[in-house]
Amino acid sequence: MLELAVLGLLHESPLHGYELRQRLKATLGTFRAFSYGSLYPTLRRMRDAGWIAEDEGDAEVVAGAPALTGRRGKVVYKLTAEGKEHLAELLTDAGPSAWEDETFGVHFALFSQTDPEVRVRILEGRRSRLEERREGVRATLARTRARLDSYTLQLQEHGLESVEREVRWLTELIETERLKTTTTPRKAVPHSVRP
Amino acid sequence: MLELAVLGLLHESPLHGYELRQRLKATLGTFRAFSYGSLYPTLRRMRDAGWIAEDEGDAEVVAGAPALTGRRGKVVYKLTAEGKEHLAELLTDAGPSAWEDETFGVHFALFSQTDPEVRVRILEGRRSRLEERREGVRATLARTRARLDSYTLQLQEHGLESVEREVRWLTELIETERLKTTTTPRKAVPHSVRP
C-alpha cells in the first residue's frame, strides 16, 4: 500500500509530491511504480486522516500576482505525531497483509526501520506464501500438462522457475537475517499471528 | 486484458464462467489470476458488445420450482462471428499494447493462434521494453546507490536480476522462433538466405 510507503519515506525527511514519486521509483524500482494518479489522492487522504501535514515551505511566493494563479510553489509534507505512531504500528505488522504480492516489497524496502524479529517473520511468511503458490502451479501443471500447447507450457514453466528463484532468494535473506540476530542476541518472544 | 483472454479461450470451445476461470488459472498461472469480480462484468460487456453469445446449454432445468429460484443452470458462452473477427484483429496487433506487463502474458499464451511473424515482433517488442526498464533501473541505481540502505539496495538488485533473466528468456524464445520460421519456409519471404 502506498500509505505505508509514503509514511516510510517521510519518516526520513519532509518531501513534496514530485520528489516523493522520484524516491518511490528509486526505492521500489521494478517492483512498483505508483503513479501520480495514486499519489496525490493518497496524500490528500492521509492529510485528512491526520497522518501527515503540509509544511508550508516557501512563503517567498509574493511579487507577481499570487491571487491570480492561486496556490504557487511546492506543497511539502511531513509526518505528524499520529503519523509516526501509525507508521510504527504498521511496521510491527508481520501478518498476511505484509507478505502479499503488492505489499511485501514496500515492507521490505522499509526493513531498516523494522524490528529484526518482524523482519524474519515477514520474510518467512512471504516464503510460505510463495511456496503455496509454487505447489499450486505444480499441481495444476501436472494435471493439465498434456492438454497445454507448447507456448502455454513454456509460460507456466517460466513462471514456476520465477517463483522458485524467489523462494531461493528469500531463503538466503532469512539465513542472513538469522545470523544477524544470533550474533546480536535478543530475547525471543513468540508471538501469535493473526489471520 | 481479460477480453482477449476470454476470446482466445472461447475460440477453442464454448465455456461457462466458472470453467473459464479455471482455464485462465491453468493458462496464465503465476502471471495473472483474473478474479470473478473482473470476469463476470467483462463477460457481460462482451455480450453487450456482441463478441460472445449465451449458448443456452441445459434446458433440463424444470421439475422443482424454476420460477422461485429464478435462472438455474450454467450460462455457456460461445464466440459470435463478430467475436472471431475481433479476436483475429487483436491477434494481429504487435504494437506497444501487446508488450506491456499486463498484456504480454495473455498474448503469449495465445501464441499458437498467432501469426509467426507477429509472434516474433511481439517478443522483440517485449524485450526492448524490458531492456529500457533495465537501463532505467541501472541508471537510477548508479545514481542513488550510495544513498540507499542495504535492504533497498538488495531489493533493487534483485529486481534488476529478474529483469535481466526475463530478457535472456525472451532472447532464447526469439531465437527458437526465428529458427522455426527459417526451417519451415512458409509463404515465402524470399530474400532471406540461410547460411
Next chain:
DNA sequence: CGGCGATGTATCGCCGCGATACATCACACT
C-alpha cells in the same frame, strides 16, 4: 530568442482485485 525537457500539482475514467453472498451437489465422517 525559441523551444524543449525537467520540475511540479492535479483530475478522470477504467480495470481488476478481494471480499462477500448465495445456492447446489457429492462425499466422507460420525
Next chain:
DNA sequence: AGTGTGATGTATCGCGGCGATACATCGCCG
C-alpha cells in the same frame, strides 16, 4: 440419520492503482 466440508456455479460492491491528460514554471542549450 445428521453434519459438515469442499467443489461447482453466478453475481455484486467498494476501492486502490494506473495511464492519459492538462496545465504551469524554470533553466539550459542551441
